[in-house]
Amino acid sequence: MELTADGPTAGRGDRARGALLGLAVGDALGAPAENLRPSEIRRRWGRIEGFVSDDPAGTDDTEYAIFSGLLLARHGSALTVSHVERAWHHWIADLDEGPFxxxxxxxxxxxxxxRRGLxxxxSAQHRHAWSDGLAMRAAPFGVFAAGRPAEAARLVAVDGRVSHDGEGIYGGQAVAAGVAAAMVGAGLAxxxxxxxxxxxxxxxxxxxxxxxxxxAQRPYPDRLTGExxxxSAVVIGGYPWTDLAPEAVGLxxxxxxxxxxxxxxxxxxxxxxxxxADTTAAVAGALAGALQGASAIxxxxxxxxxPVRGSCLPSMRGYHVLDIAELLTPDDAEDAPGGRGAPPAPDREHAFTAPPGGPSPLPAVSGARTRRAGR
Structure with missing residues (x-):
C-alpha cells in the first residue's frame, strides 16, 4: 500500500526534519515528567507548557533513534537482522563504557x-520484550519509507528482532507506519x-x-477532561511499569x-x-512533525x-537528529537549512571510526551540526 497526499503541503525533506526534530523535542519536553502521574505533574509545575528544565536534553529515545537511523541510512531496504545485531555489538554491547x-x-x-553470546x-527473549523501546526509535523507518507504511513496518520489525518480540514489535510497526503515512501528508484518518x-x-x-x-474524538468540556x-481508555491502573508498548503507542x-x-x-x-511521558511525547511529536513539517515546531x-550528549549511547555523542533526516532524505538535503553546506564537527570524527575487529557498520555524516537546531 502506497499513500498520496491529502493533508498539509510540505516537502519530504521538511517533513523528515519535522518528524525527527519533533521526536527529539517531545523526548526532551517529556523527560522530567517520566513515570509521574498527572496529579504529580500538576503539583510540581501546574500544566507543563514548555521546557521545565534549564538545560533540556533528550534521553535514550533520541539516541536510539539516531542509532537506528544511521543503520538504516547505510543499508536501506536491504537491512537484515544480522546488520542490526552486528551494529548493537560494535556500537553498544562490546564497548567498554563502564556502568550502564x-x-x-x-x-x-x-x-x-x-554479551552472553546469544x-x-x-537476544530479544527477556522480561521486557513488550516494552516501548522499539516504538521510541521507529520514526526513522517511517521517514525512510515515506508513503509506504508496509515497508516501514517490515524494516522496523527487522531492527526490532534483536531486542523485542510480540507487542513490542507491533508498537514499533504502528509508529513507523503512521510516520510513513504522515510523511506524504496522508491526513489524520x-x-x-x-x-x-x-x-x-x-x-x-x-x-x-x-x-x-x-x-480522543469525543467532545469534552475542557482539555483536562479530555486528557x-x-x-483512562488505555492505562492499566496500578500496573507499575510505564514503558508498555501498547500503552505508550495508544497514548x-x-x-x-x-x-x-x-x-x-x-x-x-x-x-x-x-x-x-518522554516516549509518548516523542512518538506524538514524530507523527505531528511528519504531518506538518519542521515549521510547525x-x-x-x-x-x-x-547534538545528543551520549548520556545513554556514548557512541552517538555529537550527532544531531537533523543529520539523520538529511541522510534518510538525500535528494532533499540541498534545500535543508544547514544541510550539505554545514561545516564538519571535529569532535565528531571519532564517533564512527571503525572499532577494533572490523569496519564501521554505520555511515559517516557529511554535514555535521555543531549548533542547535533553529539557530
Missing part, C-alpha cells in the same frame, strides 16, 4: 543477552489507518490504539488525534498525561535541541 548509562529494561535485557531472535493496517487487529496494541483514538478520558496516537495533528497540542497533551523548542 540508562535506557529501558528492554535495552538492558538485550545487552545482557548479547543471537537474535533469542489515513495516518491512524496506516498504523492499524500493519498490526494484528486483535493485538493489545491495536486495541489500545483504537480505544485511545475513539476517546483524563484518553488516559501517543490519542494525543495526536485529540490535537488533530497540531504539533504543540499533541506533544503537550502527551507530556501532561505522564506515565512514560515552535522555534524556541527547536532551538533548544542540540
Amino acid at each position: 548509562r540508562g535506557a529501558g529494561f528492554s535495552e538492558r535485557g538485550t545487552l545482557e543477552n548479547l 543471537a537474535a531472535p533469542i 489515513s495516518v491512524i489507518a496506516a498504523a492499524l493496517s500493519v498490526v494484528p487487529m486483535d493485538s493489545w496494541t491495536a486495541r489500545s490504539l483504537r480505544r485511545a483514538v475513539t476517546a 483524563r478520558a484518553v488516559r 501517543a496516537f490519542g494525543a495526536f488525534t485529540a490535537a488533530r495533528g497540531d504539533f504543540r497540542e499533541a506533544v503537550l497533551m502527551a507530556v501532561n498525561m505522564g506515565r512514560d 515552535p522555534r524556541a523548542w527547536a532551538s533548544a535541541i542540540g
Whole structure:
C-alpha cells in the first residue's frame, strides 16, 4: 500500500526534519515528567507548557533513534537482522563504557543477552520484550519509507528482532507506519489507518490504539477532561511499569488525534498525561512533525535541541537528529537549512571510526551540526 497526499503541503525533506526534530523535542519536553502521574505533574509545575528544565536534553529515545537511523541510512531496504545485531555489538554491547548509562529494561535485557553470546531472535527473549523501546526509535523507518507504511513496518520489525518480540514489535510497526503515512501528508484518518493496517487487529496494541483514538474524538468540556478520558481508555491502573508498548503507542496516537495533528497540542497533551511521558511525547511529536513539517515546531523548542550528549549511547555523542533526516532524505538535503553546506564537527570524527575487529557498520555524516537546531 502506497499513500498520496491529502493533508498539509510540505516537502519530504521538511517533513523528515519535522518528524525527527519533533521526536527529539517531545523526548526532551517529556523527560522530567517520566513515570509521574498527572496529579504529580500538576503539583510540581501546574500544566507543563514548555521546557521545565534549564538545560533540556533528550534521553535514550533520541539516541536510539539516531542509532537506528544511521543503520538504516547505510543499508536501506536491504537491512537484515544480522546488520542490526552486528551494529548493537560494535556500537553498544562490546564497548567498554563502564556502568550502564540508562535506557529501558528492554535495552538492558538485550545487552545482557548479547554479551552472553546469544543471537537474535533469542537476544530479544527477556522480561521486557513488550516494552516501548522499539516504538521510541521507529520514526526513522517511517521517514525512510515515506508513503509506504508496509515497508516501514517490515524494516522496523527487522531492527526490532534483536531486542523485542510480540507487542513490542507491533508498537514499533504502528509508529513507523503512521510516520510513513504522515510523511506524504496522508491526513489524520489515513495516518491512524496506516498504523492499524500493519498490526494484528486483535493485538493489545491495536486495541489500545483504537480505544485511545475513539476517546480522543469525543467532545469534552475542557482539555483536562479530555486528557483524563484518553488516559483512562488505555492505562492499566496500578500496573507499575510505564514503558508498555501498547500503552505508550495508544497514548501517543490519542494525543495526536485529540490535537488533530497540531504539533504543540499533541506533544503537550502527551507530556501532561505522564506515565512514560518522554516516549509518548516523542512518538506524538514524530507523527505531528511528519504531518506538518519542521515549521510547525515552535522555534524556541527547536532551538533548544542540540547534538545528543551520549548520556545513554556514548557512541552517538555529537550527532544531531537533523543529520539523520538529511541522510534518510538525500535528494532533499540541498534545500535543508544547514544541510550539505554545514561545516564538519571535529569532535565528531571519532564517533564512527571503525572499532577494533572490523569496519564501521554505520555511515559517516557529511554535514555535521555543531549548533542547535533553529539557530
